[in-house]
Amino acid sequence: MLLPNCRGVFGLLLSLLLASTPVLAIWPAPSSISTGESTLWIGSGLSVTYNGKILPWTFGYEPKGSKFSSSEIVKGGVARAMKSIVQTNFVPWMLYNRMELETTEPSLLKYKTYITHLDITQSGTDTSKTFKPLAGEVDESYTLNVDKSGKASIKAVSSTGVLRALESFSQLFFQHSKGPFFYTKSAPVSITDKPEYDHRGVLFDVSRSFFPVDSILRTIDAMAYNKMNRIHIHATDSQSWPLEIPALPELHQKGAYAQGKSYSPADLAKIQQYAINRGIQPIIEIDTPGHFGIAALSHPEIVAGWDSAPWSAYCAEPPCGQIRLNEPRVDPFLDKLMNDILPRVSPYSAYFHTGGDEVNFNMYNLDPTVGTNDSAVIVPLLQKFIDKHHARVRKAGLVPMVWEEIPADYNVTIGKDVVIQSWLGDEAIASLTAKGHKVISSNYNYWYLDCGRGQWLNFGQAEFDTFYPFPDWCSPYKNWRLIYSYNPRANLTAEQAKLVLGGELAAWSESIDDATIDDILWPRASAAGEVLWSSPEGRTQLEASTRLAEFRERLIARGIKSGTVHMPYCTQGSNSTACQYL
Structure with a gap:
């Protein structure tokens, strides 16, 4: 006894x-x-x-x-x-x-x-x-x-x-x-x-919500503290167009949320230079051909199904709108757009993200140049679109990036140079790498930071019972322990694992803004930062928790309003077992 x-x-x-x-x-x-x-x-x-x-x-x-x-x-x-x-x-x-x-x-x-x-x-x-x-x-x-x-x-x-x-x-x-x-x-x-992965990033969505430049710079600083090296700026979407394009000023003049809620060429240059000086490469994304509806406010001739209803039949979230696939005015528009933005990106990045996610084929019933949702008609048009668009990117000396639906769901052929961003899970990564594609992982089951915080949509009384208690589509909340447990190369062959370049935490901003972004990102993105810098294999959450709690205090001291790891009782004495489940 x-x-x-x-x-x-x-x-x-x-x-x-x-x-x-x-x-x-x-x-x-x-x-x-x-x-x-x-x-x-x-x-x-x-x-x-x-x-x-x-x-x-x-x-x-x-x-x-x-x-x-x-x-x-x-x-x-x-x-x-x-x-x-x-x-x-x-x-x-x-x-x-x-x-x-x-x-x-x-x-x-x-x-x-x-x-x-x-x-x-x-x-x-x-x-x-x-x-x-x-x-x-x-x-x-x-x-x-x-x-x-x-x-x-x-x-x-x-x-x-x-x-x-x-x-x-x-x-x-x-x-x-x-x-x-x-x-x-x-x-x-x-x-x-030395790092385990070459690509250690955060996706920062400035189109669903507008973020001041200082918010982006502050995030770049926090990434540098975590030895992360890629900031992927999702610059435009159907909700707003905050990116100023001097050759097409009407895009932000009509598509930004308000006067002053846009990023000038000087702002973009400042963001990119600030990142490079901290060992972080900025990657700009203009999503195409989906997530493009807002351009209809200035260029209705190139957009199909703008603000169509019911939106749930035509797009992933309102307002709907996709680039028309067989419209002769699209190519001159995209030539002008890319001839403006790519020379302002190429001094600072090796990549340009062309999007490609969540293209809704039903939308092309509303496209007067297509008039059908038949994939036999749409896929060849998508192939032609991607071929031309990636040629624009390569001409500027950049490597195209796409979301995984382009090759995986639409069966569009892409070049071996293209890097695919995968968000649909381990099976998707296994399938893509088995075909020889280079991949970065943003597996929504682990690394989508907006998840688990409830719906951002509103529901009328008729839908109340159906959607109660209003979880979002990707619940649960991804706490740091779940994030830390993820291995982007799990269950892959050695050859497939080499094709996983790294990963990105995604901060989609339907329900995030400047007041909440620090708490959303940190210290959860720090957990992924360690996964990508030095794989946690052989380390436990018990060992990581005290280090992460200490690092969180450094973030706070440096002006990053990070969320908590746990209460001080679990940290005092650097004794991780104080709050261990027994």
Whole structure:
């Protein structure tokens, strides 16, 4: 009878001992990390060298312009990392046992060993592909070392790898409870790291709801904190056209939600440059031929079935409208559109997303140039449309991306270069990769972040009983544990797995806006960020939960209004078993 109690007491004592120092919780988890128990301090006077030369840096430094320089990108990365360390850090009270922070954090009265120098070495030479790579074209690996004497060094092949290292470096430190003093208790530190997947992204829908530019920039910052590297901007849809096209100004003038709710060419350039300077590639999507209804307000001659009713018979959500498939005025319109937007995208991206999802064949009964929903008629027209449209993208030096319905549901042939975004689940990914297609996963069962929050549609009394209690189509809510459990390459052969380039979390914005986007994305997207950076195989939710809770506090300190991981009781003492189900 005594043995279980003894084990329980021993377990409690061990838990308290381990809790006396917070676990060094780098997020996403590095490939390899070793730490010690020595304390080092750091201040704003850090001296930095880059390839043997002094790199002058100042807080708030932001590289400017469309010409990207490795040293400028690194300088901006150093400025942001040091801001995170000495200006937007946090006191880690929630990582210690109750009331123990002040008695266990390092003393301010004892001699302090400071990190005074950071030496950065980049062994490779950046090219234009470094800043807008295809999958596999940039090396993001790095090593980070901090010895007990305070000597810190970063080695990486590319400036992108340096940025990833600087993010890990920024997560080594905490703020002291008694003032602006910053320390780590885990020296020496040695990290060797590289990503598991090349494509680690977030889909940001600015068409269902309008988001200020600052909201997009803030999301890019949060993605960089998570070592994510693709922001997919779903720029237009049937509900609104916020993207300004100078060659076709009537599109946003009539299709935006209101005056000022649009993105100018300067806005788009700012967003793209901001992303590149953080090692994130922007991918713009103009969805075609479906999800195009709003263009009817300015160009009714190219749109079939605008705002047709009942909408549920003709489209996935109101208002309906698709590009006419046999209308001679469509090609000149698309030529003009793409000749405008693609040269403004190609300096910053290797890809352009052409959409292709949820084309409703019933709509072509309403298309005067087609007049039938017969797939035998429609599919050849879709094939012709896709061939021409992808030719426009390739002519601009970009690789087309499509949603999976184009090859999977409509049987349209696409080029081997095309990257397919799959959202319909593991079976769909298995089928696509078995046919040799390159895929990124946005499996709605795991990685659709708008799901499980209830319907955004309204229902009259006649439909009340049918739809009560009004769940959305993709319930349940995808909590971080579910998101963390997903393996995009599960049950695939080795050859198929190579074709899964990575994945994207989707934040469709029918019920999301600037006031809620941070809470919707974070820390749930962080969970996927770790899946894509360092596959969680061999790690458990128990191990991940304390690190994610700590990282969430870093997000809050840095101005990202992240949702919670769990209550402080589950975090204090870095004891993940406190809230384990038994």
